């Protein structure tokens with residue numbers, strides 16, 4: 001499902017080049033679940049952005065399914081993200097002028113999906129019930145707590161029934177009960193729909209629930225014991 005080889009990423013800043021990922025490799029089977037852990041600043045978000053075709057590597061290749069995503073044009077990368085991928089951002093990026101229900105429906109309405117709006121709304125409500133937000137459907141993002149915004153972002157990532165979910169701290173600001181709820185939802189999708197899960201987290205309980213854990217260290221991934 002995911003095969004990254006010789007992956008490197010550097011950022012150019014005035015006066016210096018920051019080398020974040022160095023000859024990294026990653027192999028993840030279809031339907032696998034994995035966690036990535038590592039200290040702040042080690043490059044976890046950088047890696048997810050590459051795997052999600054939001055940014056390009058300095059060197060190396062990334063195959064997702066049978067697509068080499070490092071080679072995609074901007075518009076093909078956008079279509080790839082819309083059709084194949086559910087991305088939960090560390091900064092959740094909800095649209096401020098839309099309510100919870102509308103935010104969750106956005107990816108479905110933005111793409112070239114052909115589906116009656118009522119079906120989209122039905123799926124959005126179903127997901128919002130699963131993350132415990134059935135009583136917040138018409139709230140705007142500024143009226144939500146941090147954890148509610150995060151759970152909205154998780155529901156939004158799932159609306160297109162992605163085959164791959166990349167989640168950057170999906171339980172970052174959640175209490176233990178909501179953490180369990182989000183983990184349950186992600187793992188249920190893995191079990192029932194064969195969705196592949198790659199989760200960046202500082203939360204050891206969430207990491208434990210994935211079948212593998214990698215530690216990102218000195219720009220490379222190393223298998224980490226649970």
Ligand SMILES: Nc1ncnc2c1ncn2[C@@H]1O[C@H](COP(=O)(O)OP(=O)(O)OP(=O)(O)O)[C@@H](O)[C@H]1O
Nearest residue numbers: 011012013018020039040041042043044045046047
């Ligand atoms: N656009 C950028 N330009 C320059 N440097 C960057 C850029 N984005 C990230 N960096 C640097 O790359 C390193 C890795 O950043 P990244 O966001 O991937 O870390 P992270 O592991 O996700 O950290 P956290 O756990 O705090 O979210 C950091 O040192 C950061 O300062």
Ligand SMILES: [Mg+2]
Nearest residue numbers: 044045090168
């Ligand atoms: Mg990060």
